[in-house]
Amino acid sequence: MPLRTARPAGRGGPRRFTRRDLAVLGVLLGIPVLLDIALIWGPTVASVALSFTSWDGIGDITWVGGRNYRTLFTDYPQFWPAVRNNLLWLGFLGLVATPFGLLLAVLIDQGVRFSRFYQSTLYMPVVLSLALVGFIAQLVFSRDQGALNAMLGHQDRPTDWLGDPGLNIWVVLLAAGWRHTGYVMVLYLAGLKAVDSSLKEAAAIDGASRTQTFFRVVLPTLRPVNVIVGAVTVIEALRAFDIVYAVNHGRNGLELLSVLVTDNIIGEASRIGFGSAIAVILLTVSLSFLVIHVLQELRRERRA
Known part of the structure; x- marks a missing residue:
């Protein structure tokens, strides 16, 4: 069932977003969030995890604790x-x-x-x-x-x-x-x-x-x-x-x-x-x- 189109201001009820609005918002917000996770938070979490391991970048990763x-x-x-x-x-x-x-x-x-x-x-x-x-x-x-x-x-x-x-x-x-x-x-x-x-x-x-x-x-x-x-x-x-x-x-x-x-x-x-x-x-x-x-x-x- 299609979503209702946005109502003009002052004609009763809050504005409802259409699927197109939600898609645009998802793209505009989703891409920066994904880039932030991939380029900032992802490497940060990976560094924290790797700090408890021994790894030369090629061989197996060995857990060494602290x-x-x-x-x-x-x-x-x-x-x-x-x-x-x-x-x-x-x-x-x-x-x-x-x-x-x-x-x-x-x-x-x-x-x-x-x-x-x-x-x-x-x-x-x-x-x-x-x-x-x-x-x-x-x-x-x-x-x-x-x-x-x-x-x-x-x-x-x-x-x-x-x-x-x-x-x-x-x-x-x-x-x-x-x-x-x-x-x-x-x-x-x-x-x-x-x-x-x-x-x-x-x-x-x-x-x-x-x-x-x-x-x-x-x-x-x-x-x-x-x-x-x-x-x-x-x-x-x-x-x-x-x-x-x-x-x-x-x-x-x-x-x-x-x-x-x-x-x-x-x-x-x-x-x-x-x-x-x-x-x-x-x-x-x-x-x-x-x-x-x-x-x-x-x-x-x-x-x-």
């Missing part, structure tokens, strides 16, 4: 330096690059001269991939032919910016922060443009200074942007891979969890189960930071 995780925590010397570097990456982006991007957004929003030029220039690194940023870092910080050593006049005793394990992580963080700052600036600039100017005027009438107006009036209205920036910062810090791989394949002081996943899964000695265990640890840490951050922001909104 052995991969025990080896990871107790007998894999690259793991803890990678964790430290990822946390250092997160701290630098969250405590240095993100506040600096907010500062630039505030300065540009105040209408300084040539603001369009500054905005375009500061955003330009965002369009570059992290791999390309890594190549640029090599051109600038290379020991023998780098621009920085040439500018400092260190040709006789050049500083090995990218080869010294005590220096290279900070150099790479500087390059990654250069790109991250422009992205954060644009996000906050969009949020600042949406702030009601009457709120600022009311604060000025009450005698509040610019600093007081920003922290007590403007910043609380940027909470939705803070959630987005926080999520972007965590994701950028924990999935960092391209730039260190372009510099030295993530070795000699530049170890990251993402590099360890790649080395174990597609390296010379393929250990898909062990690499999946590292990926699960990375996923867990990422979700933990994101969930805690989002819950804190939601609680603040409820209290407000």
Whole structure:
């Protein structure tokens, strides 16, 4: 029995969908959901399952339980330096690059001269991939032919910016922060443009200074942007891979969890189960930071 056609609004009863409407909705919603399951959730669940196995990608899959995780925590010397570097990456982006991007957004929003030029220039690194940023870092910080050593006049005793394990992580963080700052600036600039100017005027009438107006009036209205920036910062810090791989394949002081996943899964000695265990640890840490951050922001909104 065919479904009834949709009734015009205001002529009694809710609108009923025809089979054609249901088919269109099924296609428009079903295809993205299937792609999401196939490309995101499917590999995620498979990684969790494979983390409890031993598999080289060709032979039989052997169940080993939690052995991969025990080896990871107790007998894999690259793991803890990678964790430290990822946390250092997160701290630098969250405590240095993100506040600096907010500062630039505030300065540009105040209408300084040539603001369009500054905005375009500061955003330009965002369009570059992290791999390309890594190549640029090599051109600038290379020991023998780098621009920085040439500018400092260190040709006789050049500083090995990218080869010294005590220096290279900070150099790479500087390059990654250069790109991250422009992205954060644009996000906050969009949020600042949406702030009601009457709120600022009311604060000025009450005698509040610019600093007081920003922290007590403007910043609380940027909470939705803070959630987005926080999520972007965590994701950028924990999935960092391209730039260190372009510099030295993530070795000699530049170890990251993402590099360890790649080395174990597609390296010379393929250990898909062990690499999946590292990926699960990375996923867990990422979700933990994101969930805690989002819950804190939601609680603040409820209290407000």
